Amino acid sequence: DAGVTQSPTHLIKTRGQHVTLRCSPISGHKSVSWYQQVLGQGPQFIFQYYEKEERGRGNFPDRFSARQFPNYSSELNVNALLLGDSALYLCASSDHTSGTSYEQYFGPGTRLTVT
Amino acid sequence: KQEVTQIPAALSVPEGENLVLNCSFTDSAIYNLQWFRQDPGKGLTSLLLIQSSQREQTSGRLNASLDKSSGRSTLYIAASQPGDSATYLCAVESYNTDKLIFGTGTRLQVFP
Numbered sequence: 001d002a003g004v005t006q007s008p009t010h011l012i013k014t015r016g017q018h019v020t021l022r023c024s025p026i027s028g029h030k031s032v033s034w035y036q037q038v039l040g041q042g043p044q045f046i047f048q049y050y051e052k053e054e055r056g057r058g059n060f061p062d063r064f065s066a067r068q069f070p071n072y073s074s075e076l077n078v079n080a081l082l083l084g085d086s087a088l089y090l091c092a093s094s095d096h097t098s099g100t101s102y103e104q105y106f107g108p109g110t111r112l113t114v115t
Numbered sequence: 116k117q118e119v120t121q122i123p124a125a126l127s128v129p130e131g132e133n134l135v136l137n138c139s140f141t142d143s144a145i146y147n148l149q150w151f152r153q154d155p156g157k158g159l160t161s162l163l164l165i166q167s168s169q170r171e172q173t174s175g176r177l178n179a180s181l182d183k184s185s186g187r188s189t190l191y192i193a194a195s196q197p198g199d200s201a202t203y204l205c206a207v208e209s210y211n212t213d214k215l216i217f218g219t220g221t222r223l224q225v226f227p
Contacts, residue, residue, distance in 0.1 A: 004158075033214065042119070042204055042217030043159070056214050090158055092215075103149065104215060106159035 002027070004093050004107035012113045013081050021076045021110045025093030031055075032074040033104065034066055035090040043090055049074055078112075086114045117142045117209050121218035128195055128225055136190040136221045138205035143183045149215065150179050150190050151204045159204065163190070195225045 005024045013019050025032050031050045035043035048056040049068035063079045072093075078085055088111050092104040118141045128134055138148070147166050151159040163172045163179040165188070171180040178191040188205060202222045206215035 006158075035215075040219070042206070042219045043215075045214035045216070048214060058214065088156070092159075103161055103164045105161060106151070108158040111156070 004091055004105055006089075006091050006107040006110050008110060009108070010111045010113075012115060014115055015081055015083060017081050019078050019081060019112060021078075021089050021091075021112070022073065023076070023091030023093075023107060024073045025091075026105055029093040029095050029105075030072055031094045031102075032068055032072065033092045033094075034074070034076045035092065036060075037088040037090055037109070039087075046076070081114045083114050086112060088112075117145075117207060117216045119205060119207055119216050119218040121203075121205060121221050123221060124219070125222040126224070128223075130195060130197060130225055130227050132195050132225075133191070133193050134195055134223075136192070136203050136205075136223070138188040138190070138218055140186045140188075140207050140216075142209060143186050144210045145183065146208045146210060148179075148181055148188050148205060148207050150177075150188075151206065153202045153204060153220070155202075162203075192223075195223075197225050197227055200224050 007022045033048040034046040037043040045058040047066045052068045066076045068074045088109045090109045091107045094102045094104045120139045122137045149164045150162040153159050165172050165181040176193040181188045202220040204220045206217045
């Protein structure tokens, strides 16, 4: 069974541009979360979606947005890119519902470089 | 606000040593604590998940313990191997949130 998949693997963008990152969860998982990991730091929570609804949002500006599709895949969109958005973007899936505790499984990440 | 700290930040040991990685958190109201491994430039691999009601979990040469009251967890690696070289991250999921809060990790190098 395939794990969490993310595309693209690497991406180079220019300041001010827009980017879309994609994630497919493990089959049967309805929850998808997005994290940003800057070099040398632990991942920081951006969003969580469950059953196509936003369940949580981290401390990120409105330039960051996301959505989840009926097949539970997800997109993360970042507008007006800044140099500081350069990071590894990680997607995690779980069979998680609020109020319960389930293991989260991470994808390989998308390395975004903003020049 | 939940904060997670990992000590040491880096560790270099000879092959065969048993070692302990430490993780502490400030708010004991957690659902679970999860340990991950991350190879350079790669995603996270889940190693162990400890539910809030559990004291420890074991998988092969790995053993993780949880003491909620003191806000601490340890990851014990027995008979370390060069293939264990990676960054180890701990993360907690707090009550009434749907997110993991990560520490900054311990970078482990095991040399032959």
